[in-house]
Amino acid sequence: MSTDFLPINGTDYIELYVGNAKQASLYYQHCFGFTLAAYAGPETGERNRVSYVLQQGKIRLVLTTSLQPDSPIAAHVHKHGDGVKVLALWVNDATQAFHETTSRGAEGAWSPQKAADEFGHVVTSAIKTYGDTLHVFVERKNYRGIFLPGYRAATSTFVASPVGLKHIDHCVGNVELGQMNRWVNFYETVMGFQLLVTFDDKDISTEYSALMSKVVSNGNGYIKFPINEPAAGKKKSQIEEYLEFHRGAGVQHIAIATDDIVSTVAQLRKNGVEFLHVPETYYDTVMERVGTIQEDLLELKRLNILIDRDEEGYLLQIFTKPVQDRPTLFFEIIERNGAKSFGKGNFKALFESIEREQEARGNL
Ligand code: FE2
Numbered sequence: 001m002s003t004d005f006l007p008i009n010g011t012d013y014i015e016l017y018v019g020n021a022k023q024a025s026l027y028y029q030h031c032f033g034f035t036l037a038a039y040a041g042p043e044t045g046e047r048n049r050v051s052y053v054l055q056q057g058k059i060r061l062v063l064t065t066s067l068q069p070d071s072p073i074a075a076h077v078h079k080h081g082d083g084v085k086v087l088a089l090w091v092n093d094a095t096q097a098f099h100e101t102t103s104r105g106a107e108g109a110w111s112p113q114k115a116a117d118e119f120g121h122v123v124t125s126a127i128k129t130y131g132d133t134l135h136v137f138v139e140r141k142n143y144r145g146i147f148l149p150g151y152r153a154a155t156s157t158f159v160a161s162p163v164g165l166k167h168i169d170h171c172v173g174n175v176e177l178g179q180m181n182r183w184v185n186f187y188e189t190v191m192g193f194q195l196l197v198t199f200d201d202k203d204i205s206t207e208y209s210a211l212m213s214k215v216v217s218n219g220n221g222y223i224k225f226p227i228n229e230p231a232a233g234k235k236k237s238q239i240e241e242y243l244e245f246h247r248g249a250g251v252q253h254i255a256i257a258t259d260d261i262v263s264t265v266a267q268l269r270k271n272g273v274e275f276l277h278v279p280e281t282y283y284d285t286v287m288e289r290v291g292t293i294q295e296d297l298l299e300l301k302r303l304n305i306l307i308d309r310d311e312e313g314y315l316l317q318i319f320t321k322p323v324q325d326r327p328t329l330f331f332e333i334i335e336r337n338g339a340k341s342f343g344k345g346n347f348k349a350l351f352e353s354i355e356r357e358q359e360a361r362g363n364l
Contacts, residue, residue, distance in 0.1 A: 004219035005100045006192045008089045011168040012138040013060035015086035017076045021065035025052035029156055031271045033163035038147040039154035049073055053147045057166040081326040084251035086134045087171055094139035098125035106190045109134050119145030130175050130183050131249035163267040169255040169334050170224035174242045180229035187216040201231040204347045209237035238354045241363045245326040253330045261316045261335035265303045274321040276353045278304055290314055308345040313338015
């Protein structure tokens with residue numbers, strides 16, 4: 001049994017580059033129940049950008065905007081729209097993580113660097129993954145501050161109500177046609193991840209479009225990255241629509257775990273979060289497929305929550321509509337009751353729902 005050359009403690013943070021971080025920050029606080037925890041900007045000596053750090057459960061979301069027209073942040077937003085720039089990984093040794101991955105072929109984005117303030121020091125390093133996305137390795141064992149040096153503690157300007165979001169379950173990347181295996185190979189070779197599951201176009205297809213997907217996971221299973229690519233179909237697939245509007249590969253969705261999806265989704269809906277709609281007929285036959293569950297089916301139907309079962313248990317899930325005007329990034333809310341899979345039984349109903357949205361946008 002080989003040792004894990006890239007031990008990862010979990011997701012450290014997810015950073016989005018956005019056009020207006022001040023407003024995005026309020027959106028994620030008000031709609032998704034995050035609490036403002038830290039801030040960096042001109043008031044903290046940062047001349048070129050502003051970042052808001054939001055927290056809920058173990059999840060840290062960083063929203064960053066450029067203060068200048070000609071910065072890499074502004075260029076990223078210009079090209080991709082609002083979207084994920086960084087999937088940061090919490091490690092014990094960011095220097096070793098950088099050397100282990102770059103010596104196996106990863107392209108470095110920045111070498112290990114130390115940043116310090118009165119709360120101690122942090123070491124970060126970064127490598128490039130699909131599209132313009134980065135993995136930042138964060139070593140914070142010698143740090144007691146709120147987030148990272150350069151940030152100061154901040155609080156919401158209103159009483160934010162958490163909705164029960166606990167931790168990141170998985171983060172999905174969309175890559176160009178023919179690139180899925182290249183990126184699966186990247187995670188296997190460069191990061192020591194293992195292939196968990198494969199979905200082909202027989203699993204994920206509708207009358208019109210199809211996609212292929214493989215899921216890779218790190219040694220302890222805390223990090224799961226499904227990678228999608230489009231597959232041939234009669235019409236344009238949702239992955240192609242994403243690639244067209246995101247202008248290339250990038251993070252498609254972030255799945256967040258809750259212990260009580262019924263109360264989480266009820267609150268999210270009340271807060272104005274929009275979800276994909278699955279027809280009521282879905283609920284006519286779902287119980288035959290999934291068997292006994294603890295939740296009240298009428299509640300699940302009322303909230304349009306989907307159900308699936310595998311050998312180990314069942315799961316409940318729901319998907320938001322895109323959270324910006326481009327049909328790109330969206331969120332999944334998931335409650336696992338033993339199941340370790342990804343809702344394969346719901347793919348057809350879901351993708352038909354996405355196609356109705358695509359059709360309405362004139363992109364099918
Ligand atoms: Fe997912």
